[in-house]
Amino acid sequence: MNNLTLPYLPQMPEIWQSTLNWQPTAQQQEQFQRLYESILEGNQKLNLTRITAPEEFWEKHLWDSLRGIAPLLKDEKLGEASSPTCVDIGTGAGFPGIPVAIALPDCTITLLDSTRKKMAFLEQVVSALELNNVKTLTGRAEEIGQQSQHRQQYDMALIRAVGAASVCAEYTLPLLKQGGLAIVYRGNWTEDENTAMENAVQQLGGVIESIEKFTTPLSNSIRHCLYLRKVATTPVQFPRAAGIPTQKPL
Numbered sequence: 001m002n003n004l005t006l007p008y009l010p011q012m013p014e015i016w017q018s019t020l021n022w023q024p025t026a027q028q029q030e031q032f033q034r035l036y037e038s039i040l041e042g043n044q045k046l047n048l049t050r051i052t053a054p055e056e057f058w059e060k061h062l063w064d065s066l067r068g069i070a071p072l073l074k075d076e077k078l079g080e081a082s083s084p085t086c087v088d089i090g091t092g093a094g095f096p097g098i099p100v101a102i103a104l105p106d107c108t109i110t111l112l113d114s115t116r117k118k119m120a121f122l123e124q125v126v127s128a129l130e131l132n133n134v135k136t137l138t139g140r141a142e143e144i145g146q147q148s149q150h151r152q153q154y155d156m157a158l159i160r161a162v163g164a165a166s167v168c169a170e171y172t173l174p175l176l177k178q179g180g181l182a183i184v185y186r187g188n189w190t191e192d193e194n195t196a197m198e199n200a201v202q203q204l205g206g207v208i209e210s211i212e213k214f215t216t217p218l219s220n221s222i223r224h225c226l227y228l229r230k231v232a233t234t235p236v237q238f239p240r241a242a243g244i245p246t247q248k249p250l
């Protein structure tokens with residue numbers, strides 16, 4: 001099928017290089033291609049994503065997933081951890097977690113989602129892509145964040161398109177070790193949101209370390225990434241019971 005091939009535009013190596021200071025190897029390129037094919041196939045049975053056109057998939061799923069970890073591709077923010085552990089909360093069809101697992105093979109990534117069917121699909125994808133640095137976990141972030149085998153166990157937490165920013169903070173920060181980094185992927189971001197977020201993050205033992213604004217390279221859409229650093233232990237009451245973070249955001 002023609003439409004199963006990821007686009008190869010002549011400018012893509014230059015885009016990877018100029019925006020991320022990184023380029024995929026032939027093997028990583030091949031894994032991106034197999035990921036794209038698996039998602040298109042999975043979409044026939046499960047409602048995984050509406051982003052299926054090749055260039056849009058490249059930009060909004062692959063490039064966007066990796067833009068959030070650009071500082072790590074340049075090896076600036078993970079600090080001491082040599083085999084870091086990472087959790088992708090509300091991973092859905094595997095974003096940003098799977099592209100990140102492909103790009104950072106030394107990082108162990110746990111894909112977490114509350115939808116069992118999506119996790120069953122992702123298990124097949126992980127095996128088809130021969131990714132041996134990925135684990136899957138079915139559950140709600142509010143419950144997983146209270147379990148001792150997960151709470152304070154991760155060096156990094158990723159979250160994209162899961163809810164309001166303070167909800168993302170409440171889902172990510174409890175799972176991080178002290179010193180760990182949460183990366184919250186957002187579209188637009190305003191000063192008002194900033195004030196509310198600072199307050200939420202502080203209650204959870206974190207600080208907003210930086211906020212990056214950028215435009216996507218093909219459609220010039222605006223995006224933001226918030227980098228939250230965990231600087232203190234998260235109080236035991238967080239995350240609150242399932243549903244409360246969304247009903248009563250901090």
Ligand SMILES: C[S@@+](CC[C@H](N)C(=O)[O-])C[C@H]1O[C@@H](n2cnc3c(N)ncnc32)[C@H](O)[C@@H]1O
Pocket residue numbers: 089090091092093094095096112113114115118139140141142159160161162
């Ligand atoms: C809009 S999708 C985003 C998927 C992916 N992160 C992306 O950016 O393409 C939101 C996902 O978050 C999951 N989700 C929502 N609330 C959750 C929670 N409290 N715990 C775990 N997963 C959750 C949903 O099941 C869904 O798959």
